[in-house]
């Protein structure tokens with residue numbers, strides 16, 4: 072199958088799309104695009120796999136435990152819905168269960184492990200304990216990624232020094248040449264350089280259409296290491312700001328990336344699709 076564009080990191084598997092995920096996905100396929108739904112904990116990971124199985128082509132999944140779900144502090148109705156089960160679940164936090172995730176990881180529609188990583192942005196009390204839980208869950212997911220030979224889908228916020236230290240200290244758990252992707256990269260140029268040396272690729276989303284502070288890093292990253300994403304339902308690109316984001320809107324991101332890189336939109340579509348297919352073996 073040929074793709075016109077690809078949303079390398081989206082969440083049609085979350086509660087925000089419960090009513091209309093099928094239409095939302097079908098719109099992308101009808102426009103010639105493809106997408107990867109990204110799991111964030113047990114239920115959303117399983118859901119990402121289920122949705123991928125519903126469509127013969129163009130819809131893939133990654134499975135994993137997001138760092139914010141390793142502790143009790145985080146609950147977002149857009150993500151898990153507002154039900155009792157969601158509240159009970161998030162009140163205790165999740166311990167990464169390798170057996171559960173490995174079963175999901177072996178599904179042929181699963182193309183990566185994550186989103187996993189570190190997020191020190193929203194941390195409250197018990198900081199050191201929470202950081203430790205996040206680091207442990209991340210290392211477990213590095214091991215799984217290496218074992219099943221599917222690259223990491225990394226989420227990192229305000230924690231690049233620790234993240235890079237873990238990556239460098241555990242080279243045996245990185246897939247040589249293609250360890251994974253730093254999703255919605257928001258680190259420094261130096262962080263990007265370290266990750267490039269380790270073989271990582273990068274995705275950028277809606278924020279690049281209205282915040283200019285990413286331009287310098289985007290110009291620095293080689294063309295063969297850049298991908299487009301939406302992270303829908305979060306952070307819609309211009310001209311959809313303030314609305315629920317959708318994977319179809321990734322085309323606005325590609326337009327902007329082309330402008331920043333000084334290439335045609337056509338070229339940017341082609342290269343981002345090519346990169347997604349190479350990195351995730353699609």
Ligand SMILES: [Zn+2]
Pocket residue numbers: 080082109186302
């Ligand atoms: Zn995400």
